[in-house]
Amino acid sequence: MPPSKNASLLRSVFSEVDAIASRISKQEFPILLRPIAELRKVTSVDFCPLLVDAALITHPDGFRILLNSDGGRASELKERFNNESRERMMHPRWRFSIAHELAHTFFYDISKKRPQLAKTFTSGGGRAALDNLERNCNKIASHLLLPTAMFRKEFLRLKAITPETVLSFAQRAGVSLQALLIRLNQSDSLFVRRYYRGCIVLIKQYEGGTVIRAIAKPKSLNIAQQLSLMRAGDAWKLKTHDGSEISPFLLPPTSFATLDIVTAMSKSPKQYKLCVAEVGSFEGVSSFLITFEEN
Amino acid sequence: MGDPYASLSLIDDADEATAVEPSFEQKRTYFKKLENPHAFSSIFGDAGDDLWQSAAKRNRVVVLEKELDEVLRSYKPHIAKAEWKKLMDYRPDFLKRAGDTPERVEPLINRLQKVKIPLFSDEKVEFNRAPAIRIISELEKILA
Numbered sequence: 001m002p003p004s005k006n007a008s009l010l011r012s013v014f015s016e017v018d019a020i021a022s023r024i025s026k027q028e029f030p031i032l033l034r035p036i037a038e039l040r041k042v043t044s045v046d047f048c049p050l051l052v053d054a055a056l057i058t059h060p061d062g063f064r065i066l067l068n069s070d071g072g073r074a075s076e077l078k079e080r081f082n083n084e085s086r087e088r089m090m091h092p093r094w095r096f097s098i099a100h101e102l103a104h105t106f107f108y109d110i111s112k113k114r115p116q117l118a119k120t121f122t123s124g125g126g127r128a129a130l131d132n133l134e135r136n137c138n139k140i141a142s143h144l145l146l147p148t149a150m151f152r153k154e155f156l157r158l159k160a161i162t163p164e165t166v167l168s169f170a171q172r173a174g175v176s177l178q179a180l181l182i183r184l185n186q187s188d189s190l191f192v193r194r195y196y197r198g199c200i201v202l203i204k205q206y207e208g209g210t211v212i213r214a215i216a217k218p219k220s221l222n223i224a225q226q227l228s229l230m231r232a233g234d235a236w237k238l239k240t241h242d243g244s245e246i247s248p249f250l251l252p253p254t255s256f257a258t259l260d261i262v263t264a265m266s267k268s269p270k271q272y273k274l275c276v277a278e279v280g281s282f283e284g285v286s287s288f289l290i291t292f293e294e295n
Numbered sequence: 296m297g298d299p300y301a302s303l304s305l306i307d308d309a310d311e312a313t314a315v316e317p318s319f320e321q322k323r324t325y326f327k328k329l330e331n332p333h334a335f336s337s338i339f340g341d342a343g344d345d346l347w348q349s350a351a352k353r354n355r356v357v358v359l360e361k362e363l364d365e366v367l368r369s370y371k372p373h374i375a376k377a378e379w380k381k382l383m384d385y386r387p388d389f390l391k392r393a394g395d396t397p398e399r400v401e402p403l404i405n406r407l408q409k410v411k412i413p414l415f416s417d418e419k420v421e422f423n424r425a426p427a428i429r430i431i432s433e434l435e436k437i438l439a
Contacts, residue, residue, distance in 0.1 A: 046413075048409075048413060049409045049410050050410060050412065051366070051370060051410050051429070051430045051433040051434065052370070052373055052423070052425045052429060052430065052433075055373055055412055055420055055421075055423070056420075056421045056423075057412075057414065057418045057419065057420055057421065058418070058419050058421055059415065059417050059418045059419070060417055064418065066412065066413075071409060104421070117421075128375070128424070130375060130422065130423065130424035131424060133424070134423075134424055
């Protein structure tokens with residue numbers, strides 16, 4: 001099966017997942033996962049020590065999901081999942097792991113007594129079939145947590161794109177900033193619709209340096225070359241038009257920097273507004289969310 | 296009347312003066328014939344305690360090996376096919392390092408038992424593509 005067939009399978013699963021998540025949540029964030037799990041015949045989500053992050057198990061009545069956790073917290077986590085509510089959500093990391101395993105269930109025919117694998121990706125794009133499945137299950141998980149229509153509506157409703165509004169959106173949806181930015185990065189049309197000429201970057205500062213954890217930027221709008229070259233996983237090395245380095249930890253909450261807009265014919269300086277907020281700090285690792293917007 | 300237990304005797308009376316210490320195998324055969332576990336110390340003497348202990352330790356290493364194999368078997372569907380060989384190559388290394396410090400064997404058995412995928416009889420782990428390195432790094436944490 002050529003990669004285009006994989007894309008078509010992915011689109012059909014996206015559409016199924018979007019519809020289920022929107023319907024079950026009655027178009028309101030956050031998407032609670034337990035009702036979706038029940039619909040997918042997941043009879044139990046258990047937490048136990050494992051050598052892997054999670055495992056999907058089939059049995060005659062459906063599925064069981066196992067998630068890796070220290071044995072001491074197993075019953076607490078199970079209780080949190082079983083009684084999750086809008087007021088008392090699980091940690092975004094757990095929600096994404098559960099959503100990823102739920103994503104796998106969409107490839108099974110659950111009308112049979114024991115779920116039967118009914119749809120599969122094939123190798124393609126330089127990756128083995130199971131690699132494609134795993135990568136795509138991450139994308140499907142982000143659709144489960146942020147269904148397309150609801151995600152669009154919420155993003156377009158933001159009055160401004162600042163670290164505070166983005167963080168608040170992630171919290172309302174019960175997703176990590178990383179998951180939100182990855183989802184946003186796949187939604188070029190939202191940036192175009194807002195005509196947002198800039199980008200949103202999540203960085204982590206370790207003792208040894210600063211790394212870009214996630215980035216969301218438009219593909220169809222021409223943004224500064226320095227921003228369009230940024231990639232998740234890269235070390236942070238942003239320099240302004242005049243070559244001076246921008247250190248995000250030394251910036252005030254709002255500042256301005258001149259970056260380079262490059263076209264086929266020219267390279268010209270353009271002023272960008274930068275907004276920075278520290279969004280987490282743990283054991284010497286600090287996270288910052290930065291928004292860049294052409295002024 | 297002859298001695299009815301003569302056949303069970305390890306050393307002939309006549310040869311007592313010149314008797315040599317029977318080998319471990321001879322002692323073991325005799326011990327088996329007796330079918331009396333309480334005779335262990337009198338046959339093997341003080342050295343028996345050491346033998347007993349080392350046999351027990353060997354036994355625990357065998358249990359550790361069995362536990363490791365059960366753990367690996369439970370994860371087999373979860374691991375990419377191409378990665379399975381890497382795990383099999385790692386297996387003897389794990390066992391050697393685990394067996395090097397006998398007092399660690401028991402805690403290691405306990406830890407391995409905890410990470411086995413807990414399955415009911417009618418359950419099946421679905422296929423996945425976990426890389427061997429992930430499993431190996433978790434087994435290394437168990438060893439540490």
